[in-house]
Amino acid sequence: MPDGRAWISEQRFNRLVVGGVVLGFLLVVASGIAAMASLIQNQRHTQWVNHTYQVERRISRFRILLERTEAARRGTLLVEDQPQISATFARSLAELGPSLAEVARATGDNPRQQATLAAMVPLMAQEIAFLRRSAALVRSGQRELAIAEFRRTREAGLVRQLRAWSERLLAEEDRLLALRNMAQRGNQRTFVWTLTVAGLLLLGVGVGSVWIILHYTRNLAGSRAALRALNEDLEGAVRARTSELQRANDEIQRFAYIVSHDLRSPLVNVMGFTAELEAATGQLVKLVDQVEKQAPDLAIGDAKLAAREDLPEAIGFIRASTQKMDRLINAILRLSREGRRPISPEPLDMDALVHGIVDTLRHRVDELGADIVIAPNLPAITSDRLAVEQVLGNIVENALKYLQPGRPGWIEISGRREGARVTFTVADNGRGIDPRDHDRIFDLFRRSGMQDQPGEGIGLAHVRALAYRLGGTIAVDSTLGEGAAFRVNLPLAFSNEGRALS
Amino acid sequence: MNAHQPVGIVMVEDDEGHARLIEKNIRRAGISNDITHFTDGTRALDYLFNDRSGPAHNGPSLILLDLNLPDMSGTDILSRIKAEGSPLRRTPVVVLTTTDDKVEIQRCYDLGCNVYITKPVNYESFADAIRQLGLFLSVIQVPDVAEA
Numbered sequence: 001m002p003d004g005r006a007w008i009s010e011q012r013f014n015r016l017v018v019g020g021v022v023l024g025f026l027l028v029v030a031s032g033i034a035a036m037a038s039l040i041q042n043q044r045h046t047q048w049v050n051h052t053y054q055v056e057r058r059i060s061r062f063r064i065l066l067e068r069t070e071a072a073r074r075g076t077l078l079v080e081d082q083p084q085i086s087a088t089f090a091r092s093l094a095e096l097g098p099s100l101a102e103v104a105r106a107t108g109d110n111p112r113q114q115a116t117l118a119a120m121v122p123l124m125a126q127e128i129a130f131l132r133r134s135a136a137l138v139r140s141g142q143r144e145l146a147i148a149e150f151r152r153t154r155e156a157g158l159v160r161q162l163r164a165w166s167e168r169l170l171a172e173e174d175r176l177l178a179l180r181n182m183a184q185r186g187n188q189r190t191f192v193w194t195l196t197v198a199g200l201l202l203l204g205v206g207v208g209s210v211w212i213i214l215h216y217t218r219n220l221a222g223s224r225a226a227l228r229a230l231n232e233d234l235e236g237a238v239r240a241r242t243s244e245l246q247r248a249n250d251e252i253q254r255f256a257y258i259v260s261h262d263l264r265s266p267l268v269n270v271m272g273f274t275a276e277l278e279a280a281t282g283q284l285v286k287l288v289d290q291v292e293k294q295a296p297d298l299a300i301g302d303a304k305l306a307a308r309e310d311l312p313e314a315i316g317f318i319r320a321s322t323q324k325m326d327r328l329i330n331a332i333l334r335l336s337r338e339g340r341r342p343i344s345p346e347p348l349d350m351d352a353l354v355h356g357i358v359d360t361l362r363h364r365v366d367e368l369g370a371d372i373v374i375a376p377n378l379p380a381i382t383s384d385r386l387a388v389e390q391v392l393g394n395i396v397e398n399a400l401k402y403l404q405p406g407r408p409g410w411i412e413i414s415g416r417r418e419g420a421r422v423t424f425t426v427a428d429n430g431r432g433i434d435p436r437d438h439d440r441i442f443d444l445f446r447r448s449g450m451q452d453q454p455g456e457g458i459g460l461a462h463v464r465a466l467a468y469r470l471g472g473t474i475a476v477d478s479t480l481g482e483g484a485a486f487r488v489n490l491p492l493a494f495s496n497e498g499r500a501l502s
Numbered sequence: 503m504n505a506h507q508p509v510g511i512v513m514v515e516d517d518e519g520h521a522r523l524i525e526k527n528i529r530r531a532g533i534s535n536d537i538t539h540f541t542d543g544t545r546a547l548d549y550l551f552n553d554r555s556g557p558a559h560n561g562p563s564l565i566l567l568d569l570n571l572p573d574m575s576g577t578d579i580l581s582r583i584k585a586e587g588s589p590l591r592r593t594p595v596v597v598l599t600t601t602d603d604k605v606e607i608q609r610c611y612d613l614g615c616n617v618y619i620t621k622p623v624n625y626e627s628f629a630d631a632i633r634q635l636g637l638f639l640s641v642i643q644v645p646d647v648a649e650a
Contacts, residue, residue, distance in 0.1 A: 261570065261600055261601060262570075264600040264621075265517055265520070265570065265600055266517075266519075268517075268519070268520055268523070268600065268621050268622075268628070269517065269519030269520060269523070271625045271628075272519065272520075272523040272625050272628065272629075273519065273523070274625070275625035275626065275629070276523075276526070337603065
């Protein structure tokens with residue numbers, strides 16, 4: 001997430017992608033449904049076409065029957081005693097009526113056909129009556145009469161009319177067939193189109209999905225690589241920073257050692273000659289006393305004052321200052337010597353170590369009525385025992401030293417592992433440290449708050465130097481008057497890597 | 503033999519003040535032996551090994567040595583004095599310096615230093631130490647170079 005705007009646009013993009021995918025799939029589903037509907041429609045069309053064919057077949061059958069009946073009738077009129085023709089005539093005659101009825105049934109849904117049929121039915125009945133009469137006449141041997149009637153009925157043109165009507169029936173069915181075929185073709189075209197569109201949509205959604213997957217995969221791989229690089233960078237940065245701190249620390253140690261030596265040398269002189277001055281002053285005082293006794297008239301008021309007050313006072317100040325300076329120099333020397341002590345890492349049981357520290361302070365803790373809580377299962381580390389003891393011991397001692405008067409002391413020591421590092425926290429409810437002094441308290445000879453406790457301002461400087469030497473860091477969180485929490489961050493295992501560079 | 507050939511004291515100390523304080527306190531202890539003072543290592547070494555009246559050619563002596571010298575480290579002088587085959591190998595050397603660093607003290611004793619005294623800033627103890635050294639000087643027997 002490089003910045004907010006990019007994040008928002010990415011969010012919008014994601015929404016767009018999801019919307020597109022959903023829309024694509026909806027379209028695919030819709031086109032599938034459309035294809036289905038079109039298929040069902042097609043089936044219905046086919047049914048109708050089939051139906052038309054069937055109707056046509058029935059009409060044709062009727063026409064054939066009509067023609068055959070007519071032909072058989074003529075046969076019976078022309079040739080005598082032809083039982084085969086008579087039988088055909090009778091059979092055809094019998095089927096003629098039902099055949100037309102079938103046509104009527106099949107075209108029950110078409111009013112036009114029904115109208116045609118309505119016209120045909122009385123004609124048909126008439127014709128059938130004629131035919132029956134003709135057959136009866138032939139059977140009874142009145143052939144002449146039958147032929148005469150045939151001529152008469154032929155003039156009436158019933159058969160011709162029926163033919164015409166049935167042609168009309170066929171024509172109507174043909175018209176319907178053409179219509180339905182057209183509809184079916186149209187429907188098939190629609191189906192093909194629907195399928196094509198569905199296919200294209202599917203292709204589009206597929207390509208889109210693949211593109212999105214590739215896009216995300218690429219993004220994912222990219223961010224993973226970036227994350228890895230960042231991680232490595234971070235580790236490298238921590239290592240570089242630590243070794244930098246250690247180098248700087250070593251530099252300071254060497255510097256402090258040299259300075260303290262060279263500072264001590266003149267101090268020896270100052271102290272030495274101050275003592276000489278004191279001794280000389282003693283002689284002077286003796287002389288003044290003698291002069292006062294033996295020659296009280298001599299005006300030596302100034303000399304008396306100098307010998308008895310000014311000189312001792314001056315010497316006293318010089319002494320106090322040099323003594324203080326000596327303490328400070330010794331502190332620097334101790335610090336630098338501590339810094340030159342080789343670090344010998346060993347696995348440390350921090351539970352035991354911290355309990356040990358608290359036990360050595362037990363007397364003071366009881367005296368102050370303070371409460372020290374040690375969290376269970378402190379993470380074990382590999383480091384220098386003495387240095388870790390000094391670091392934690394010093395912080396706990398400070399916590400005891402700077403409790404808030406009138407509030408029962410409470411100190412908690414806890415530890416937490418964070419990857420390859422461990423943070424130990426010493427929290428208290430003491431007087432706290434002004435946030436402005438949070439950096440300052442780690443400087444040599446610097447102290448914070450009320451100066452009502454003995455000390456030179458060395459402890460935390462020492463602690464910080466040690467923490468750096470162990471490849472660690474130290475920080476404080478505190479609100480004035482509410483307590484402080486010192487966090488010591490140390491590597492899980494001390495490594496000499498950083499120091500090899502220095 | 504010390505009777506007719508008094509022990510000379512050679513003091514190698516770059517700080518004039520220290521030298522003066524040391525001398526004063528030695529005198530206060532009642533030691534009146536000659537004190538030859540050098541403020542740098544080069545001239546001190548030249549005197550010790552080459553000078554006609556120096557200890558290598560002219561009788562027994564005792565060396566007071568400071569470790570912080572402008573031109574060389576006192577330990578260099580010490581190792582030269584105590585080196586194998588040096589005419590001054592048996593000459594007692596008292597190292598008098600500001601360092602109370604354990605490592606440095608050990609190193610000096612390893613090199614053959616006889617006494618190591620830290621110059622304390624507390625003048626009384628310093629004066630005390632020097633006076634005791636003076637008493638010590640009055641009783642020790644210093645080997646004659648000629649006999650070495």
